[in-house]
Amino acid sequence: MTEDDLRGLIARVKDGRLSRRGFVRRMAAVGLTAPMATQILAIAGAAPAAAQSVPEYKPTRRGGGGQLKILYWQAATLLNPHFAAGTTNQDASRVFYEPLAGWATDGTLVPILAAEVPSVENGGLAADGRSVTWKLKRGVKWHDGQDFSADDVVFNWEYSRNPAVAAVTSGSYRDVNVVKVDDYTVRVEFQQPTPFWADAFVGVTGQIVPKHQFKDFAGGNSRDAPANLRPVGTSAYKFVSFAPGDNLRAELNPNYHMNNRPYFDTLEVKGGGDAVSAARAVLQTGDYDYAWNMQVEDEILKRLESAGRGKVNIVDGGSIEFVQLNATDPNQEVDGERASIRTQHPAFRDPAVRQAMALLIDRNALEQFIYGRGGPATANFLNNPPRFRSPNLRWEFSIQKANELLDAAGWARGRDGIRAKDGVRLKFVYQTSVNAPRQRTQAIYKQAAQRAGIELELKSVTASVFFSSDVANPDTYTKFYADMQMYTTTMPQADPERFMNQYVSWEISSKANNWQGRNIVRWRSEEYDRIFREAQGELDPVKRAAMFIRLNDLVVGSNHIIPLVKRPTVSASVNSLRPVLSAWDLTLWYLNDWTREA
Amino acid sequence: MLQYVTRRLLIAIPSLLGISVVLFTVLALAPGDPFEELATNPAVPPDVRAALRASLGLDDPVYLRYLHWLSAMLRGDWGFSFVSRIPVDQLILQRLPTTVAVIGASQVLALAIALPVGVFAATRPYSIFDQIANTLAFVGFSLPTFFTGLLLIMFFSIHLDWLPFVFRTNIEATGWKWWWEMIRQSIMPVLVLGLFQGAAWTRFVRSAVLDVVRLDHVTTARSKGLSEARITLKHIVRNAMIPVVTLVALQMPAVFGGAIVTEQIFRVPGIGSLLISAILANDTPVIMAVTFVFAGLVILFNLLADVLYGWLDPRISFR
Numbered sequence: 001m002t003e004d005d006l007r008g009l010i011a012r013v014k015d016g017r018l019s020r021r022g023f024v025r026r027m028a029a030v031g032l033t034a035p036m037a038t039q040i041l042a043i044a045g046a047a048p049a050a051a052q053s054v055p056e057y058k059p060t061r062r063g064g065g066g067q068l069k070i071l072y073w074q075a076a077t078l079l080n081p082h083f084a085a086g087t088t089n090q091d092a093s094r095v096f097y098e099p100l101a102g103w104a105t106d107g108t109l110v111p112i113l114a115a116e117v118p119s120v121e122n123g124g125l126a127a128d129g130r131s132v133t134w135k136l137k138r139g140v141k142w143h144d145g146q147d148f149s150a151d152d153v154v155f156n157w158e159y160s161r162n163p164a165v166a167a168v169t170s171g172s173y174r175d176v177n178v179v180k181v182d183d184y185t186v187r188v189e190f191q192q193p194t195p196f197w198a199d200a201f202v203g204v205t206g207q208i209v210p211k212h213q214f215k216d217f218a219g220g221n222s223r224d225a226p227a228n229l230r231p232v233g234t235s236a237y238k239f240v241s242f243a244p245g246d247n248l249r250a251e252l253n254p255n256y257h258m259n260n261r262p263y264f265d266t267l268e269v270k271g272g273g274d275a276v277s278a279a280r281a282v283l284q285t286g287d288y289d290y291a292w293n294m295q296v297e298d299e300i301l302k303r304l305e306s307a308g309r310g311k312v313n314i315v316d317g318g319s320i321e322f323v324q325l326n327a328t329d330p331n332q333e334v335d336g337e338r339a340s341i342r343t344q345h346p347a348f349r350d351p352a353v354r355q356a357m358a359l360l361i362d363r364n365a366l367e368q369f370i371y372g373r374g375g376p377a378t379a380n381f382l383n384n385p386p387r388f389r390s391p392n393l394r395w396e397f398s399i400q401k402a403n404e405l406l407d408a409a410g411w412a413r414g415r416d417g418i419r420a421k422d423g424v425r426l427k428f429v430y431q432t433s434v435n436a437p438r439q440r441t442q443a444i445y446k447q448a449a450q451r452a453g454i455e456l457e458l459k460s461v462t463a464s465v466f467f468s469s470d471v472a473n474p475d476t477y478t479k480f481y482a483d484m485q486m487y488t489t490t491m492p493q494a495d496p497e498r499f500m501n502q503y504v505s506w507e508i509s510s511k512a513n514n515w516q517g518r519n520i521v522r523w524r525s526e527e528y529d530r531i532f533r534e535a536q537g538e539l540d541p542v543k544r545a546a547m548f549i550r551l552n553d554l555v556v557g558s559n560h561i562i563p564l565v566k567r568p569t570v571s572a573s574v575n576s577l578r579p580v581l582s583a584w585d586l587t588l589w590y591l592n593d594w595t596r597e598a
Numbered sequence: 599m600l601q602y603v604t605r606r607l608l609i610a611i612p613s614l615l616g617i618s619v620v621l622f623t624v625l626a627l628a629p630g631d632p633f634e635e636l637a638t639n640p641a642v643p644p645d646v647r648a649a650l651r652a653s654l655g656l657d658d659p660v661y662l663r664y665l666h667w668l669s670a671m672l673r674g675d676w677g678f679s680f681v682s683r684i685p686v687d688q689l690i691l692q693r694l695p696t697t698v699a700v701i702g703a704s705q706v707l708a709l710a711i712a713l714p715v716g717v718f719a720a721t722r723p724y725s726i727f728d729q730i731a732n733t734l735a736f737v738g739f740s741l742p743t744f745f746t747g748l749l750l751i752m753f754f755s756i757h758l759d760w761l762p763f764v765f766r767t768n769i770e771a772t773g774w775k776w777w778w779e780m781i782r783q784s785i786m787p788v789l790v791l792g793l794f795q796g797a798a799w800t801r802f803v804r805s806a807v808l809d810v811v812r813l814d815h816v817t818t819a820r821s822k823g824l825s826e827a828r829i830t831l832k833h834i835v836r837n838a839m840i841p842v843v844t845l846v847a848l849q850m851p852a853v854f855g856g857a858i859v860t861e862q863i864f865r866v867p868g869i870g871s872l873l874i875s876a877i878l879a880n881d882t883p884v885i886m887a888v889t890f891v892f893a894g895l896v897i898l899f900n901l902l903a904d905v906l907y908g909w910l911d912p913r914i915s916f917r
Binding site: 071074075077078080083085163166168170171223228229241243244245246247249266268270272273274277280281284285287288462464465468469470473513514516517 | 631644647683689692755762766864
């Protein structure tokens, strides 16, 4: 099926000559799954109302649900979304503050404080991609009774981009311009055509704080704002009390702007402790209704689930555990810089070695024996939303093939069984952070590599050092002074632009940028750079998706990147709870729709 | 006496300064910063993180940061938490009531066990009671608190489903119901800490009493025909208490410091859990403040123990 055929079909769906179901069936016939087909419809503007991205809300009146008790094994320490560095704080802020729109787990936008999601059809998106106009919901009130308006939205932009405030969210706001059109309309203007316009005021960084509470604290004194600890938001739950590092209480907001919501009368978010006992408190004793981020071995979770009180929720997202094969030489110093971009890795510059390395990791074993439901094996770097998933790649585990490849490429085994060619031995330092599943993965990899005449020297660095930005420390992952390394990278948005910039040449991590570049593997490809630039300006969503799929195939095909397993988010909830979860937004992104069923 | 106390307090100043220098240097040398979580988040550009570091003064040289901290501290400004962005003293005060209640109760429990059991066992050495008490005390302080904590959770929360194992500071009830809930959730942490401490103290009290029982004045008292209870209380216990008082006094700072492991297991929001989360988040001002208060208390209670010594034993004079 060609692009033209596809467009023809979409056009027929749009004018009603072809039913949606018929479209999905035809897509299935050519091997596209149903979610992918509906995705294609959604991005082509033929999607049904966005409300279908979240489950139907059943209660017919507000309140009456009693208490909702949520357990985080990390505790929230502050309640200002612009200061919230970690997910716990962002989630805790999200209990009170709302963005204009949030991301449903199928990768579509759901309006929250916006009246509708901007699109080309409703005039919200400029045809040249240089601006997006948001229409705000009318009649929304802050918890203290004041009206929510465009002034609040514009204020958040000013607040966040002000360096004196030191906001964590400033990356989303400093490069855009925000204009108030009228009291209920704001326009976000971009410097260049921007296909991905849903960043400012959307999702995690989009939570909007009230101007009247923060306007006197929008500078160096931002820390002193009383509302940092006593939030006044627009959400379904109002503030009751907060003890930093311990717990948070909220109660039903009787003036909430969505009908019949929320369901629960009071809310408690308790923090602290460890993940296993949090899982226990939900799955085994039912003391709590929901526990966040279950970083617990799947075997333990299965055993706890067998108590029959609760279940584990698995939400597939973009996070991926992967291995990088350094494109530069970490053992050679150029102008006082190791792993300099002016060097080439002596062994990994041979594609046969890289391909052999990709053949030597048994992803099946990783999934079965280490990660369980928390780590399905994958061949792709870019896995989600489904419309960006490449259908072209397969992974394989074959020591025999790796051996054949290396033999053919002239890497002969030495007396010690390790292959070498022209004085270069296949002996690699393989580093990662200290973390039990990672060390087990390292061991599995090492065993297989040994059988192919490659020696891996395993190195593990404490996570607080490995992931730090400390310029003086040689063991950070951004310096990558090793031949191989492994970690999980996360995808914060349903759009892959910020995710796939990890392999463009201008993001290469080097001494010049204090090792803050995103391209840590230091792989370079002119084709990749060119397609990425095109995708940045491509306004046609179908073409753009095809470009990102191509980018994935390019970088994974180079074998400098070896994807291992996807890391979906895993949480636990009691059987009666109906949480609305999303892989592309916060855990509590749609708390207003959480209910309980008998 | 007054002169002695003043001199001791003056000596304490350089030691406190020394402690603060060591603490600050160690923390400054430790890797990582409070914005680590941002490092792996592609939505946050690296220069934003760099700007945040700069705004907290983390890029200044260590000695400048120390002097800054010291001068603020002298003015009574404890600094603010990098993570919560609120003043540190506020954070500590928030945690103090729970800590003092839970840890204090466990120390009282420990004393309530150790004193009678230790004295009774020592006055009847090698009797059956003494043997049993000794064995149990040995078992008690050999088992680490994280183990007994988990054991109690497994038994009372999971198996029997009697007690909650998540400590909640905000119980929505009043009057006796509030007290009932509070006691129910405090039983396990207090037991774990109290029994551990009590076991150690029992052995200490026993040996202290045993030393005194054999002394001549006790024999004299007994030959005067005094009742056994009177001998034990007035002639044995009072004299045996001198080393015990020191031990208990030195343990008192721990009441403020909290119990890191136990607080973590039961999610008790005490100062111990504040310290550990601050360490994990590289929240230097909080770590500094908590450890510094702790150091101050150790010095203070040391002095207190020495003063109490003189009161319990008039033969000791202060010079």
